[in-house]
Amino acid sequence: MKKSQAMGFPVFLIFLWLTACGGTSTGDLADLDAKGIDSGTGDTTGETNNQTSSEAFIDSDTEETALPYPFAIVDTHQTNCYNSRGAIINCPAPDQPFYGQDAQHAGHPSSYTDNGDGTVTDNITGLMWQKSPDINGDHLIDAADKMTFGDAVAAAESLSFAGYSDWRLPTVKELYSLIDFRGTDPSGIDGYDTSDLVPFIDTEYFDFGYGDTSAGDRLIDAQFASASLYVSTTMNGNRTMFGVNFADGRIKGYPTDAMAGQTQGKGFYVLYVRDNPDYGKNVFHDNGDATISDLATGFMWSQFDSGYGMNWESSFAWVEQKNRENYLGYSDWRLPDIKELQSLVDYSRSPDTTASPAINPLFHSTAIINEAGQTDFPWFWSSTTHGNQPDYPSEKACYLAFGRAMGYMFGEWIDVHGAGAQRSDPKTGSAADYPVGHGPQGDAIRIENFVRLVRDI
Numbered sequence: 153m154k155k156s157q158a159m160g161f162p163v164f165l166i167f168l169w170l171t172a173c174g175g176t177s178t179g180d181l182a183d184l185d186a187k188g189i190d191s192g193t194g195d196t197t198g199e200t201n202n203q204t205s206s207e208a209f210i211d212s213d214t215e216e217t218a219l220p221y222p223f224a225i226v227d228t229h230q231t232n233c234y235n236s237r238g239a240i241i242n243c244p245a246p247d248q249p250f251y252g253q254d255a256q257h258a259g260h261p262s263s264y265t266d267n268g269d270g271t272v273t274d275n276i277t278g279l280m281w282q283k284s285p286d287i288n289g290d291h292l293i294d295a296a297d298k299m300t301f302g303d304a305v306a307a308a309e310s311l312s313f314a315g316y317s318d319w320r321l322p323t324v325k326e327l328y329s330l331i332d333f334r335g336t337d338p339s340g341i342d343g344y345d346t347s348d349l350v351p352f353i354d355t356e357y358f359d360f361g362y363g364d365t366s367a368g369d370r371l372i373d374a375q376f377a378s379a380s381l382y383v384s385t386t387m388n389g390n391r392t393m394f395g396v397n398f399a400d401g402r403i404k405g406y407p408t409d410a411m412a413g414q415t416q417g418k419g420f421y422v423l424y425v426r427d428n429p430d431y432g433k434n435v436f437h438d439n440g441d442a443t444i445s446d447l448a449t450g451f452m453w454s455q456f457d458s459g460y461g462m463n464w465e466s467s468f469a470w471v472e473q474k475n476r477e478n479y480l481g482y483s484d485w486r487l488p489d490i491k492e493l494q495s496l497v498d499y500s501r502s503p504d505t506t507a508s509p510a511i512n513p514l515f516h517s518t519a520i521i522n523e524a525g526q527t528d529f530p531w532f533w534s535s536t537t538h539g540n541q542p543d544y545p546s547e548k549a550c551y552l553a554f555g556r557a558m559g560y561m562f563g564e565w566i567d568v569h570g571a572g573a574q575r576s577d578p579k580t581g582s583a584a585d586y587p588v589g590h591g592p593q594g595d596a597i598r599i600e601n602f603v604r605l606v607r608d609i
Contacts, residue, residue, distance in 0.1 A: 221447075221448055223448035225259060226262050227262065228254055228489050236250075249468070253535050270313065277326075281423055285423055295369060301393050308321045321379040323378055324572070326425055327423070332352055335398070337372075338371045375396070375399075375418075377393065380394045387561070392406065392407060393407075404575070439452075451495070454479075459518050461600030487533060487603060490551075490574060493532060499572050503526075522596075523565040529571075530601060531577070532552050537549050547580075548577060550574060556570070557571065559595050565596070577599055
C-alpha cells in the first residue's frame with residue numbers, strides 16, 4: 153500500500169536521519185550540503201537564490217509536523233482514469249493496463265482560506281495570494297488587466313495591498329502550485345462561449361478570466377507571469393520568462409520583450425504572492441543506493457531514468473515491472489503526477505548553458521538527439537491526463553521537458569518554450585505523423601517519452 157501524503161512529513165524520520173549524519177540542524181542548509189544533501193536551486197530570476205530551510209516542529213503526541221513539507225506538492229485533483237484514446241474508464245487494478253494513473257494516488261488535497269480582504273491563503277504551501285488578477289478594479293478580467301513582464305516586476309516593488317507591502321511576483325514553482333488538473337483545454341475552440349469550460353485553477357477561491365477576445369486575444373491567452381527567467385533563450389534568441397497558463401494547463405516560456413514587428417511586449421495576467429519564501433526549494437539527499445530523496449517534498453526518486461522512450465500505456469507497464477522486480481529494494485514505485493514531476497525541475501540549468509537537463513546533477517539523465525540534430529535530453533511522462541474541452545476525448549497526457557521544448561518555426565526546429573516547460577503529447581501513435589509538429593509554435597510531438605520513478609518517503 154502507498155502512504156498518503158496528507159498528514160505531512162514525519163519529523164522523527166528527519167531527526168533520526170540527521171542524527172545519523174551527525175546531528176545536523178534543519179535550520180542550516182550549508183550543513184546539509186556538507187553531509188551529502190543538496191539543498192537545490194529552486195527557481196531563478198537571473199540571480200542565485202540563498203537557500204534556507206523551513207523550521208520543523210514536532211507534535212509530541214503524533215510525532216508528525218504540524219504542517220506539511222516546506223515544499224508540499226498540492227494534488228492535481230484528477231479523479232478520472234483514461235485509456236490511450238482519451239475515454240474515461242474504470243480505474244484499473246494492479247497488473248491491468250493503465251494501472252497507476254494520477255487518480256489512483258492521493259496527494260495533499262488543496263486547502264484554501266479566503267481571508268475576506270482580497271487575499272487567499274493556501275494552507276498546504278503556506279503562501280498567501282491575491283485573489284484576483286483584476287488589477288484595475290473594474291470587476292472585469294480582460295486585456296486592460298494584463299501587464300508586460302517588466303511592468304509586473306516593477307509593480308511588485310511598490311505594491312501595498314490588504315495591509316501588506318512584501319508582495320512579490322511568484323516563481324514558476326509557486327505559481328504552478330495553484331494549477332488544478334480538473335481543468336479542460338479550450339485550444340482550437342471557435343467562438344467565445346466559455347460556459348462549458350473549466351479553467352486549471354480553483355475558481356471557488358480565485359477569480360479568473362480567459363483571453364479577451366474583444367481585444368484580439370484567443371480564449372487560451374490567459375498566461376500568468378512568473379519571476380522565473382529561462383537561463384537560455386527561445387525563438388532564436390529571445391529573453392524568456394516561464395509562465396503558467398490557467399486556461400490550457402501548461403507551462404511555457406514566453407518572450408519578455410517586444411518581438412520583431414511589435415511595439416511592446418506580451419501582456420500577462422498577474423497574481424502576486426507573499427509568505428513562505430522557501431517554497432519551491434528542493435533539499436536533495438543522495439541515498440547511495442541509486443535513489444535520491446527530497447526532504448522538502450517527501451518524495452524518493454530513482455537516480456536513473458528508464459533509458460529509452462515509450463508510449464503512455466507502456467510507461468505504466470514499465471513501472472509495474474520495476475515493482476515486480478523490487479527495484480532498488482522497493483515495490484511501491486509509481487509514475488509521478490505532473491505536479492510531482494515539475495517539482496524536480498532546476499530552472500537554473502539548461503542544455504545550452506550547463507550542457508545538462510534542467511534537473512539537479514545528482515540525477516542521471518540519458519542523452520538523446522533532438523529534432524534539430526542537437527545533443528539534448530528527454531521529456532518525461534507523467535501519470536496525469538491533459539483534460540480536453542467537452543465532447544472531445546482526452547487523448548493527451550502531460551509531460552515535462554527537462555531538455556529543450558522543441559517546435560518547428562521559421563522553417564526550422566528550435567527551442568520554442570524552454571527546458572522546464574510542461575506540455576502534452578498524444579498517448580499513442582507515431583511521431584512521424586507530425587513532421588512539423590503541432591499547434592501555433594509547431595510543438596514537437598514525440599509520444600515515446602522517458603520515465604523517472606517516484607515513491608513516498
